[in-house]
Amino acid sequence: MNKKYSVCLTPDERLFLEGICRKGMHKSRKIRRAQVLLKSDAGLTDEVIASEVNISIPTIERIRKRFCLEELTSALEEKPRSGPPPKVDLRVETEVVALVCSSPPNGYDRWTYELLKREADQRCSKKLSKSTLRSLLKKHHLKPWKKRCGAFRT
Template sequence: MGSQKKRPVVLTAADREVLGRVTTTGVHPASVIRRARVLLALDTSAGEIDSQDAIAARVGVSGETLRLVAKRFAESGGDVEATIQRKPRDLPPVPSPVTGEVEARLIALACSQPPAGRARWSLRLLEKHVALVEGIPDLDHSTIGRILKNEAASSSEEVLDHPTTSKPAVRGPDGRRAGRLCPTL
């Protein structure tokens, strides 16, 4: 509760106008509207403000949310847009294990001759062989299929046992298999 006194929120008339528009007009994410309402409630430029408990109850947030929004406002140097908008992400949380070299080696493996006793490469078979190859990280069969679809779309149907290569079945009017067909009449 004492952190509010350390970080007073002082808004200009232009800031209050922007926040008022965010809270009343247009389509904005709920988190943006909530932060804008918190900033308006914490504004000390008009005079004394209510206690944090009263503000939290009126705005419908916790005291911790009040503290965090005020802290973010102070850290952004009083920039209202930076306070209410979502923080931009610096980097993806985990870099992808699939690099250009991995894609090239995977495509080369998929275009190679399948193992003895197999007519084609399947995604699961590629998954097993990728685990054995040095220098290629273990990849799931769905990841392998996505890589082959994106990078070698023209040849992936030739390499993999694709469902569209099977012969179409005869279907009845209800969508089920027709079953035994009558001999030619």
Template sequence: MRQTELHLTEEDRAVLDDICSKGQHRAREVRRAHVLSCLDRGVPESQIMAVLGIGRTTVWRTRLAYLQGGIDLAVFDLKRSGRPRRYNSDDEARVVALACSTPPAGRKSWTLGELQRVARQEPGLAGMGRETVRRMLRKTISNPGAG
């Protein structure tokens, strides 16, 4: 298969050499830097794949990312937003306030199960689980059982 030629600038070569020579980068970043460096020197894809232990699509994607966006896009991973928070700080404050309130009749202190049951009755907290309540309370320094 015919390779697309890749020509790096002197500045990009220097950046890639720094990435490959210093132990301050993730393994996948170093591997991508090696791919670009090898492509720049005209090393065949099959040899790159054999030496680095990667697939053809990794070589293709790394080359394409460099051509589209340079070193930053080709070597480094983009930041990911992650899953949005389900409950905001107001919801957490409501759960903490509930935990600091007077426990149910016949109880000396709140249990996580009781907090979950009561929190689920609040508007907007219907799907809250026991572990979520525990994590919210862990963030606070308060000890609702002490008193």
């Protein structure tokens, strides 16, 4: 059967893909996509590629199509997935980190989740849940309750 999108790799692209397959330091999906492109370039049929790489024929066709219409990197990488936007944007995140790194209010020796949540709700434009606040602190490796004043960075 004649393929609609045929893969013709340059020597540099071939070396790049072989490096991905050989090193094994990438995600398994990326390695499989690289194997599909290399085997397609070698002239193997979709059925043979599907059995060797353990991937479906429609997926092979999509990988080849993305390589031909876009570029090598887009054929290897995953497309962004749809879904809800992040709960906290960079501006709010920066405000919270700055708050954590500042001194706690008068009368308090250190920050607590409750105190941080109350102050963040007053200062920031968006109300944050305790779990969102906890995730932000974890993301930035901040443990403000471990130090008397300000944040303690691990």
